[in-house]
Amino acid sequence: MRNHAFGALLSCAALFAASTANAADVTGVAFVHGTGSQTNAYQDYWQPTMVNNVRNGLDNPANYVVINCDFNQYMWDSRAAGCLAGQLTTFINGKGITRLIVITHSNGGNVVRWIMSNPTYDSRYPNIISKIIRVNALAPSSAGTPLADATINGNVFETSLGWLLGYKSDAVRMQQVSWMASYNATNLYGTSGRPALPKLFRSVVGTDVDSAIWDGDSYCAGYAENLGLETTQNWLNSCSDGFLNCTSQSAAGSVWFQDKSRMAGSEPLSHNQSRRACFGLDTILRNDMK
Amino acid sequence: MRTSILRVAALAAFATTFVAGIAHAAQPLLPAGASDQVPQRLAVLPAPGGAIERKPVAFSWALDPDAALAETAPFLAESREYWMTVEAAELQRGVPLQMTAPSALIRISPARGSAGLRAGDFSISVGARKVGIDQAADAESLRKAGMDASAGTQVIRLGDGSGAGRHLLRAANARGRYVVHVFEPTSERVLFARADRNHVLAGSRMRVAIGATNAGRQAGVASQALLVAPDGSSQPVAVRDAAGGGQEAVFTVPASASQARGLWELQVFGDVGDVPRDARTAFAVAQPTARFAGLFGVDAANLRVSLPVEAASPGRYEARGTLYATAKDGSLRPVSQAHAAAWMEAGDGMLVLQFARAHLPAGYGAPFEVRELELNDQGRMAPIESRTRGARF
Numbered sequence: 168m169r170n171h172a173f174g175a176l177l178s179c180a181a182l183f184a185a186s187t188a189n190a191a192d193v194t195g196v197a198f199v200h201g202t203g204s205q206t207n208a209y210q211d212y213w214q215p216t217m218v219n220n221v222r223n224g225l226d227n228p229a230n231y232v233v234i235n236c237d238f239n240q241y242m243w244d245s246r247a248a249g250c251l252a253g254q255l256t257t258f259i260n261g262k263g264i265t266r267l268i269v270i271t272h273s274n275g276g277n278v279v280r281w282i283m284s285n286p287t288y289d290s291r292y293p294n295i296i297s298k299i300i301r302v303n304a305l306a307p308s309s310a311g312t313p314l315a316d317a318t319i320n321g322n323v324f325e326t327s328l329g330w331l332l333g334y335k336s337d338a339v340r341m342q343q344v345s346w347m348a349s350y351n352a353t354n355l356y357g358t359s360g361r362p363a364l365p366k367l368f369r370s371v372v373g374t375d376v377d378s379a380i381w382d383g384d385s386y387c388a389g390y391a392e393n394l395g396l397e398t399t400q401n402w403l404n405s406c407s408d409g410f411l412n413c414t415s416q417s418a419a420g421s422v423w424f425q426d427k428s429r430m431a432g433s434e435p436l437s438h439n440q441s442r443r444a445c446f447g448l449d450t451i452l453r454n455d456m457k
Numbered sequence: 458m459r460t461s462i463l464r465v466a467a468l469a470a471f472a473t474t475f476v477a478g479i480a481h482a483a484q485p486l487l488p489a490g491a492s493d494q495v496p497q498r499l500a501v502l503p504a505p506g507g508a509i510e511r512k513p514v515a516f517s518w519a520l521d522p523d524a525a526l527a528e529t530a531p532f533l534a535e536s537r538e539y540w541m542t543v544e545a546a547e548l549q550r551g552v553p554l555q556m557t558a559p560s561a562l563i564r565i566s567p568a569r570g571s572a573g574l575r576a577g578d579f580s581i582s583v584g585a586r587k588v589g590i591d592q593a594a595d596a597e598s599l600r601k602a603g604m605d606a607s608a609g610t611q612v613i614r615l616g617d618g619s620g621a622g623r624h625l626l627r628a629a630n631a632r633g634r635y636v637v638h639v640f641e642p643t644s645e646r647v648l649f650a651r652a653d654r655n656h657v658l659a660g661s662r663m664r665v666a667i668g669a670t671n672a673g674r675q676a677g678v679a680s681q682a683l684l685v686a687p688d689g690s691s692q693p694v695a696v697r698d699a700a701g702g703g704q705e706a707v708f709t710v711p712a713s714a715s716q717a718r719g720l721w722e723l724q725v726f727g728d729v730g731d732v733p734r735d736a737r738t739a740f741a742v743a744q745p746t747a748r749f750a751g752l753f754g755v756d757a758a759n760l761r762v763s764l765p766v767e768a769a770s771p772g773r774y775e776a777r778g779t780l781y782a783t784a785k786d787g788s789l790r791p792v793s794q795a796h797a798a799a800w801m802e803a804g805d806g807m808l809v810l811q812f813a814r815a816h817l818p819a820g821y822g823a824p825f826e827v828r829e830l831e832l833n834d835q836g837r838m839a840p841i842e843s844r845t846r847g848a849r850f
């Protein structure tokens with residue numbers, strides 16, 4: 168049977184829409200978490216100070232949504248990108264959003280990039296893409312992380328011996344460096360040499376971890392968390408946020424800024440701090456809600 | 458021979474119908490290049506499971522003509538690490554670990570039912586010299602940092618006294634079995650592996666080049682390799698010395714390849730001199746469930762490119778391509794990206810790439826080329842066909 172797609176297509180030619188708002192526009196912001204299954208990302212992942220400070224930069228601070236999905240899955244999974252598409256669609260329709268600013272953290276950037284790179288995968292994607300004016304990707308794991316490779320814990324010998332050390336999520340498998348290289352080359356856009364994404368995707372890059380016990384800055388977002396990042400940093404390059412190399416955070420789209428160039432006191436943003444109200448990050452994002 | 462004749466006849470008949478259907482002359486796609494992936498056979502599979510979109514969807518967006526596009530080279534895996542599995546008795550006696558540089562990281566993960574160990578449980582020595590532990594982290598602190606470490610995992614970074622040589626790792630209170638992971642971030646002994654492409658069709662041959670360096674100079678390597686499917690099944694792959702140095706694994710991906718989602722890996726276990734190194738490469742494997750019929754129709758005025766598809770299996774298929782237009786200086790530049798997807802039953806289908814005139818910068822026009830023309834099986838996450846140069850009009 169022949170499937171003529173003519174006439175029945177949900178056609179959408181997305182131009183690089185000007186991001187300048189006019190009086191009729193309704194601007195909203197979506198917070199998209201990283202790896203993990205969230206049920207209350209407002210409290211647990213971003214925390215209220217971050218979300219509330221940022222959304223107060225909107226003309227209508229009520230136009231925000233905090234996404235809660237299962238990002239332990241592959242990015243394209245219905246529980247990941249499918250869930251995200253559902254919550255964004257509900258938000259866009261419910262609030263009449265015409266200009267959507269998306270703030271992602273870590274692997275959340277990959278899920279949003281999946282949607283923008285594969286607009287025909289789901290009939291809800293085109294409308295979401297058409298509303299997005301930019302993605303502010305906080306420490307996106309665009310090229311994966313050696314920590315994911317390490318977490319998978321070795322080679323097939325262990326599994327063949329029945330030594331499974333515990334199932335690792337598909338999201339961790341996906342964020343292995345060689346896997347992300349394959350997905351970037353085949354399924355995702357925005358990396359070097361590949362077609363650009365249909366909308367602006369710009370990253371905030373964390374370059375270091377500060378965990379000196381005498382330094383109060385080490386305590387923003389939790390001292391214990393930053394202490395662990397000092398150890399994980401050993402798997403990474405000299406420029407990293409403790410979880411991702413700077414090269415991974417900079418691999419897709421464009422770099423908005425590196426932490427020390429904009430943070431108060433030229434502080435670095437560790438991977439945990441880049442989702443929290445640390446060193447003025449929330450203020451920078453709030454001022455971007457136009 | 459007979460198959461070819463039948464296929465030509467079928468294509469001709471299909472082209473007639475196709476031309477009649479869209480009222481534009483059908484033309485052959487440009488000849489496939491050496492690096493293109495074009496199915497020579499088709500696989501009949503049941504419809505993919507899961508929630509798969511059924512509505513046809515098309516989308517396009519403008520590209521910056523000054524942003525040159527290039528084929529992405531396959532990933533080059535570099536390894537300064539290796540893994541081993543040990544019994545408690547070995548840890549109690551002392552596990553020899555060959556090192557090439559100071560400050561190595563050693564991660565010890567207990568298998569299920571085995572006793573977790575703390576940093577203070579370990580002693581490390583080189584000959585009679587005791588080696589200090591510079592830094593330690595347990596599973597809890599690693600998890601807080603985002604690393605999904607197994608329960609009972611302990612990481613230690615070697616400190617004073619560490620360096621090149623045979624280290625002995627001991628834990629007197631070890632109970633059960635453990636995975637030991639050694640990572641030498643500052644080592645100059647490096648194993649490399651690189652596949653010759655990013656994706657391949659099931660039943661096709663693939664080559665992974667394997668090499669090693671020591672202090673930046675080519676080094677000898679002796680390696681073994683396993684081909685690992687997304688479902689965890691594996692098979693050994695022969696490794697041989699390559700002309701010009703290094704080694705290579707040349708293998709055929711099974712035609713009845715696993716349909717589990719995820720990538721395939723070639724896992725390489727090498728010895729660079731007296732030091733083990735493990736490396737992994739990843740690539741996509743696709744079952745050829747459909748292919749372009751080899752023709753295209755074009756409505757040049759509206760930049761609409763129609764692509765007949767032969768589907769052997771029901772599924773959701775997507776065509777995508779980059780429109781190159783001719784600039785004033787005569788060069789072809791990328792100006793628009795278009796995708797189109799639809800659910801198809803087994804049989805003949807059609808996908809239409811609708812580029813937008815509005816995406817053409819001033820001064821750009823014909824001749825056009827559709828490059829990076831791809832056919833993807835969305836439900837099975839499989840890149841089926843890819844042509845660097847697809848169509849010209």
